[in-house]
Amino acid sequence: MLFAELVRLALRALSANKLRAFLTTLGITIGIAAVIALLAIGTGVQEYINQQFTSAGTNLIGIIPGRIQRGGPPGGFGQNSVLTLSDYRAVVNGVPGIAAHAADFTSVGNFTFGSKTSQVQVSGVTPSFAQVRNWGAARGRFIEEGDNTSRARVVVLGATVVKDLFEPSEDPVGQVVRINGVPFTVIGVMESKGASVFGDQDAIAFIPLFTAQERLFQRLAFARTGERIISTIYLQAASEEDRLYIQAAAREILREQHRLKPDDQDDFSIISQTELIETFGAVTSVLTIFLAAIAAISLLVGGIGIMNIMLVSVTERTREIGLRKAIGAKPAAILSQFLIESVVLSVIGGVAGIAVGIGGALSISRFVDFSAVVRPEAVMLAVGFSVAVGVFFGIYPARRASRLNPIQALRYE
Amino acid sequence: MSTMTLERAATSALMNGKRHEDITPVIDVRDVTKVYKMGTVEVHALRGVSLRIYPGELVAIMGPSGSGKSTLMNILGCLDQPTSGTYRLDGVDVEKLNDDQLAEIRNKKIGFVFQSFNLLPRTSAIDNVEQPLIYAGVPPRERRARAKAALEAVGLGNRLHHHPNELSGGQQQRVAIARALVNSPALILADEPTGNLDSKSGAEVMCIFQRLNMEKGITVVFVTHDPRIAQHTRRIIRIADGQIVGDEPVLEPLIACSDQTLRL
Known part of the structure; x- marks a missing residue:
């Protein structure tokens, strides 16, 4: 039938x-x-x-001090290990094939403007941060090389900070805000990224790296050896294969920099965006x-x-x-x-x-x-x-x- | 009376008298017994029945309830198999067949007509008639044509798309007859076909059976306890207590068709 x-x-x-x-x-x-x-x-x-994750830039590698145990929640950071500017330079100069790179030094700042205040994360960054993280200024401009070399007191505010400090009708660009009492000129406002699984991404402000280290966070930004401390090194690879190579090469160089013996564990962590995506x-x-x-x-x-x-x-x-x-x-x-x-x-x-x-x-x-x-x-x-x-x-x-x-x-x- | 009818009558009379060895009987039952086990009790429904029915016959099997006539009818219809003895239907040894082969035999060689019509509800007359052809694997177009022809043969050419609940009892039984004959069976087995009908519809139905038998030479076997039905056939087989107790021709059959065009 x-x-x-x-x-x-x-x-x-x-x-x-x-x-x-x-x-x-x-x-x-x-x-x-x-x-x-x-x-x-x-x-x-x-x-x-x-x-x-990808909106943070593609084929991105982040290097932070301390060790994150794989397969578990972040924790067990090495207390004394730090990354320094010379680590950053060694990696950038020693590893071929890096498409772009950036570094930041991050801490927390108290912002005041008139009677309004806001406490948010402040990142001192190199100008290439905008490119590497795929994130730029919506109004005004981002940090430029000149700002860094001149240790300019300029700041690019995240959307949340703008909302905290300014009336909607006010244009923040050109205004002077105080961070931990130090006056900074607002040169730009970041594109809004909105809330995400990582929390409010707009609760942040960017200043030049050297300004942060020398004029705002002097007491935190230098190691006992007098070296400049770096919070995060960002490396961008051109492709997935490059990423794997760069990760391995960067690790070798950092182990050398930190004078680790062959059976010592890394005192830094290399996190790639791809791996994070896979884990999540x-x-x-x-x-x-x-x-x-x-x-x-x-x-x-x-x-x-x-x-x-x-x-x-x-x-x-x-x-x-x-x-x-x-x-x-x-x-x-x-x-x-x-x-x-x-x-x-x-x-x-x-x-x-x-x-x-x-x-x-x-x-x-x-x-x-x-x-x-x-x-x-x-x-x-x-x-x-x-x-x-x-x-x-x-x-x-x-x-x-x-x-x-x-x-x-x-x-x- | 047409020449055709004369010939039929002659053949039939000849066969009722001396049976030809070279004609294959439609039904050839020999020493068939049927025993049912009801718990520990054995019920002998048939106790050695032998019976031959030849092509073109119009036969009534009569008997009171409990006589074994239903059992015989089930065996003749290949719905059941004998405990012992042989049954050849149209030359085929039935007791050796499995379920699938029996289904095929029922499909190809037997047309059933039941007392309660057993039409599929909410299904048009033509769809009802098509059912056996579906199981026979006939393609849809041919199915339609043959079902239509069968319904026309029972005088329902104008009721093709009526559903059973839109038809009278007599008409429903005629649809059932069309269904029984659509696959050109060797045998039509009718179990009390007029039992649920008033006398007028009953006469209509009997007329159709007589006509099919006369004009197309279809072998029809009635199982009935109604003497009036039996008088419309040309041979009455009586059964009692699981045995055949009588087998005689009907000398002057009743004619069901009122228009008198049909003579037996």
């Missing part, structure tokens, strides 16, 4: 009892919708995080799968509903089964008829569930920062799942139908 014929038969049988068919498919619809929506949201969160990705995908698995439980419940209704249907249609056998239906034909019927039920439920799930995910995206992403794999998975549910829960009732004795079935009242 042709497949199309069986599907037609199934649809006719189901349309005979539309409310019942609808209620039965509802279980599957809810299950599939939940799976689709959760997968879409999970994927959305993952892509959002990826985007957050692993966490979110585990979470997504976990949530989807919980949602799949409702599919099981829906499947039991299908089985229940199919058993009722086989009993109700005993005479029909008897007749079909009498007019020449083989057991396999009866089996496929009822099996297809339950698969049609669950696939209709599944398709409706996909629509509801996508709709749900999209409407959730309207209320949150990230947008849910429905991947074709998720849709295919959902369709596959609903077919599997239909087959799994339909096979027993269908077998029962196919094994009915035609004589008794024909006499059934």
Whole structure:
């Protein structure tokens, strides 16, 4: 018997009892919708995080003092290890293939303007920071080389600082603010990055690196040896292969700089953006799968509903089964008829569930920062799942139908 | 009376008298027994039945309830298999067949007509008639044409798309007859086909059976306990206590068709 014929038969049988068919498919619809929506949201969160990382610049490597244990939360920083300007210069001069590089010295500053105050992170940076981090001034300009060499007291404010210190109508550029009491001229306002998984990225202000070290944080910025301390070295690679090479080469040079013995552990950490993305990705995908698995439980419940209704249907249609056998239906034909019927039920439920799930995910995206992403794999998975549910829960009732004795079935009242 | 009808009558009379060895019987039952086990009790529904029915016959199998006629009918219809003995349907040894082969035999060689019609509800007349052809694997276009022809043969050419609940009892039974004959079976088995009908519809249905038998030479076997039905056939086989107790021709069959065009 042709497949199309069986599907037609199934649809006719189901349309005979539309409310019942609808209620039965509802279980599957809810299950599939939940799976689709959760997968879409999970994927959305993952892509959002990826985007957050890549918006900091691509193929970025950060080097910070101390050691971060891999595979665990950040912690266990070496107390005495620091990075210095000479480390920075050694890496930049010693490693070939670096596309761009920058360094910063970061601490916290108290900002005052008139009666308003704001306490935010202050980063003294080299001018190339804007390029490496892919982040520039929206108004005015960013730090330039001249500012650094002249130790100029100029500052580029993040959006949050501007909001804290100025009225919306005021133009901060050209105003003088005080950081820890030292007057600085505002030369620019950074592009707003908004809130992210890392917190408010706009609660920051940038000044020239040497200005920070010599005029603002003199007591923090020099090591006992008199060397300038660097908080972070940023290196940018041109490609993924370059990144791996640069990471390895930079490590060698820093170990040499710090005079580490071969079996000493690194007293610095090299973090690449790619690795961070992978780590976060692993966490979110585990979470997504976990949530989807919980949602799949409702599919099981829906499947039991299908089985229940199919058993009722086989009993109700005993005479029909008897007749079909009498007019020449083989057991396999009866089996496929009822099996297809339950698969049609669950696939209709599944398709409706996909629509509801996508709709749900999209409407959730309207209320949150990230947008849910429905991947074709998720849709295919959902369709596959609903077919599997239909087959799994339909096979027993269908077998029962196919094994009915035609004589008794024909006499059934 | 047409020449065709004369020939049929002659053949039939000949076969009722001396049976030709070179004609394959449609039904050839030999020493068939059927024993049901009800718990520890064995019920002997059939105790050695032998029976031959030849092509073109119109036969009634009569007997009171519990006589074994339903069991015999189930065996003749290949819905059940004998405990012992042989049954050849149109030359095929039935007791050796498995479920799938039995289904195929029922599909190709037998048309069933039931007392309660057994039409699929919410399904048009033509779709109902098409069902056996679906299982026979006939392509849709041919199916339509053959179902339409079968419905026309039972006088329902103008009711193709009516659903069972839009048809009278007599019309429903005629749809069932069309379904029984759509696959050109060797045999139509009718189980109390007029049992649920008023006398007028019953006569209509009997008329169709007689006509099919006369004009197309289709072998029809009625299982009934209604003597009036039996009087419309040309041979009555009586069964009691699981054995055949009588087998005689009907000398002057009743004619169901009111227009008198049909003579037996």
